Amino acid sequence: MNYPVWNVSFLGSGLVVAIIAIIHVLISHIAVGGGIFIAVAEWWAGRQADGDRVRTFLHGFVKYFLIYTTVFGAMTGVGIWFAIGLANPEGTSLLIHQFVFAWATEWVTFIGELTVLYLYFYGWGVNSRRMQLLLAVLYAVIAWLSLFVINGILSFMLTPGGWTPENRDIAAGFFNPTFLPSLLGRTLAMLVLGGLFAMLLAARVEDGLKERIVALAARFVLPAAVAMPALAVWYWFALPEAAQTMWLDGATGVAGGRLEAVTRYSWLAVITGALIVIGTLAFAARPRAVTRAAALAMLLIAQLGVLGGEFFREMARKPYVVHGTLYSNGLWQAESKSPATLDAPYFEAARWEPPGIAPGSPAHGEWIYRLQCASCHTLDGYRALDTRTRAWTPAFAERFLRNLPQQGVMPPFHGDAADRAALAAWLISRHGTPVTAAEVGAAAPEEVTR
């Protein structure tokens, strides 16, 4: 309500963020895991009779790695910044204000990562082996630190812990209940992804060396992947109780308005994890058989697993941007507890108001939709309102909007009866029979008295 919003039809702005983000998560996790692989492989090369062949492989590895992480990683990373700022200005503002120092550190580590990676790449054949090993280790450490920082902010959104908007205890918010399981879980995921990426590049290496690199990479993937379920369980028990309930209820269908997407996506993560283990075992049993197509297939599974895991985390937070504090549509939980604020006319307190809206007009309803609903719902695409409101009558709509939190994963409606009527009228009119806000308003009291 305080900012203009980004209206993305069909996909919805949230899904746009999600699509950019899951690609970025895959790339950034490979950037760290691959970095650890380079460091280990550089050390390993020193113990091999044909160490220079290994180093030549690593040089090629880093070339792809550099292009991949700098171009796609940086593009999607900055892309997330653009997208979240447009999709959810209120939440983005909160995160920036709370974690100024962390964000600054994040940019420093990113620049540090790139610098060291370039030094390593161009130092090939120039620097001493010891220097190269040092640079490789340095890269892995800095890259991991960037995870450390962003993980604090990401896990804060789901479990703010001891932080409240009043105490602004950023240390408590940063080192929150899911910080550690999330950090360790992501570290394992990075080892898995780094190993899989190494297998992709090893598929092109000539026989002899290929088998050994694949075997080395399998030692990254397998122990990490096998340890992952333990971290997942730890993470699950650190979740807010509301999220756990949502997950448990989600096992059975949609009856009663329960949200089962969170459960479905969590199983996507579990099943892809098992598939990665099986595929890697096949590779480890017969490293010579690894082809580029097969290694790419493994990365596709990993990408789908990232999708499952990240969507689970995002959906477990519903309907908040910062759990228990700020709703996804920019409404503060504290404000929603005070009837005087919550039931006041929506645009009265707004710092930004769309120009020229006649009260009760279709434009009034549409703007309420854009500002309050569009952060999660599109009209005819992702989580479509047209489908969800197909059977709405004016009386039902009025009552439904007054009791939104009963849906379990919806914030309360912010605004007065006139706002509700305008929104309901606009949504119902989309199904072909025009209804005015006044008609909805007239239907409302009858429902109350019954």
Added chain:
Amino acid sequence: MSETRDTESSAGGPGGAADARRGRRRFLALMGGLSACWTGASLYPAYRFLSPQAAPDPFAENGRAAVEKVTPADVARPGMGKNGGYAGRGVIIFRTQAGKLRAFDSKCTHAGCNVEFQGERLFCNCHGGVYDLDGTNIAGPPPRPLTELEAFEQDGLLYVARIADPAKG
């Protein structure tokens, strides 16, 4: 196979090729075993799909359940009894010589057949289990008495309720 052996010996790792191979095999076996656990876990949805859901409380509605297939006329006079059902389970309802209406869950405690009212006793035809009219197992294989239910008539229909339940129509 032979090619793999060649490459491993050319690797010249400490301990020789045989050791490396054995190590790799042991590593794979360990990982395979652990990952089997994970694979098993990913089949959990199928397990939950097949697991029966908790049976609903038969007396959920007002603490009582309507009796099917037995009408008050079937147990109008002392010495009359009939098998019926409630909430998907079997019940045997009869009127004692003293004129009291009694009801038992008809599932025999031995092997689960439904018992029959035979005037002076409740008898199970499957293995010859005998209960007295208090539901106590007095002869044959049944290990425990039958579960008694409280039976009553209301508006021309029969109902049963849990015996400990003080709420009654």
Added chain:
Amino acid sequence: MSMDQRFVPIPSDAEDALPPARSTAGAALRAALRRFPIWPVIAFLRGKRVPQHRATAWYAMGGLALVFLAIQIATGILLMVYYRPSQPWASVQRIVNEVPYGAFIRSVHHWSANLMALTLFAHMFSTFFMKAYRPPRELTWLTGCALLGVTLLFAFSGYLLPWDDLSFFATRVSLTEIEKGPGLGPWLADLVRGGPDVTIDTIGRFYVLHVTVLPLAVLAIIGAHLLCIQLQGVSEPDRFAALPEREKKYRAFFGDFMIAEIPIWLAASALVVALAAAVPRGLAPEADPFAAAPAGIKPEWYFLAPYQMLKLFPGHLELIGLGLMNGAMLGALAVPFIDRAVPAGARGRIMTALGAAGLAGFVVLTVWGRLS
């Protein structure tokens, strides 16, 4: 008689290939080989190889279809536990709304079916353009065509089972079209429907078809199809066959090729789960035989081409449309008997052009049917 006389000796080449006799695996394999003298079969399979060339990736399609079939069998068995042909819609609704993970398993079944049909089309067209159907592989081609047909029958019969308004009217339309066929059409339609209209009796027939008749058929035909491939080996495209012998590259089928296929199969399974998680299969309202057909009703994508074809020939011309479709199907069966020359001659080039036209027609009609 001594113990050893009752056992079969192990061939010397088997001794070389097996793991050492003192290892557990080696001992178990030797024990098995002494009892079942199948080493010649194993030796034959070990010699199988796959040519390596630019189109090798297409060899994955058949295996992928098998993966989807396996998923179909597993999820289908699970769904059968709760499906009731006497209460079709209510039982599916229960699966979707009440049974834990029921909606998920049903969505997996739905998506895997679609991907299986898609993979089979890709498999058929890729083997067609590689000209793998030419003698001696006629039977492989014919059984392959039969598998595609059975899969489409699976899809057709399974589509009706939820008994929602979409599936009811879609089935009614398809069977009315069959009824229009000259000669046996009305008889066949009545036999399939179990009467003059689609009723609960049709469900009984479709259910039996879907869960017993077609599965038995598909397993038998797949057995024949795979046997053909194992006995005759993987076909080599002309360009590869023309290479000098030392430039031909092969991979061992069971050692290397299949191991590298496993991740692709796993990725396909992951894709099915991801689609089921992201786009769950919905359930429309229960079929009402008296209500108007729902707006925007369309067949599934694999039936859009025939659907559009029928729309193109209105009225009495409809028979032309039906004739064209049946002609295309019969034509596909006749392919290996028309184009036989290796390397491909003039006929082969005409056949490729016809196939390309058929593929283009299929795609155009499908897209057109979707958009119209």
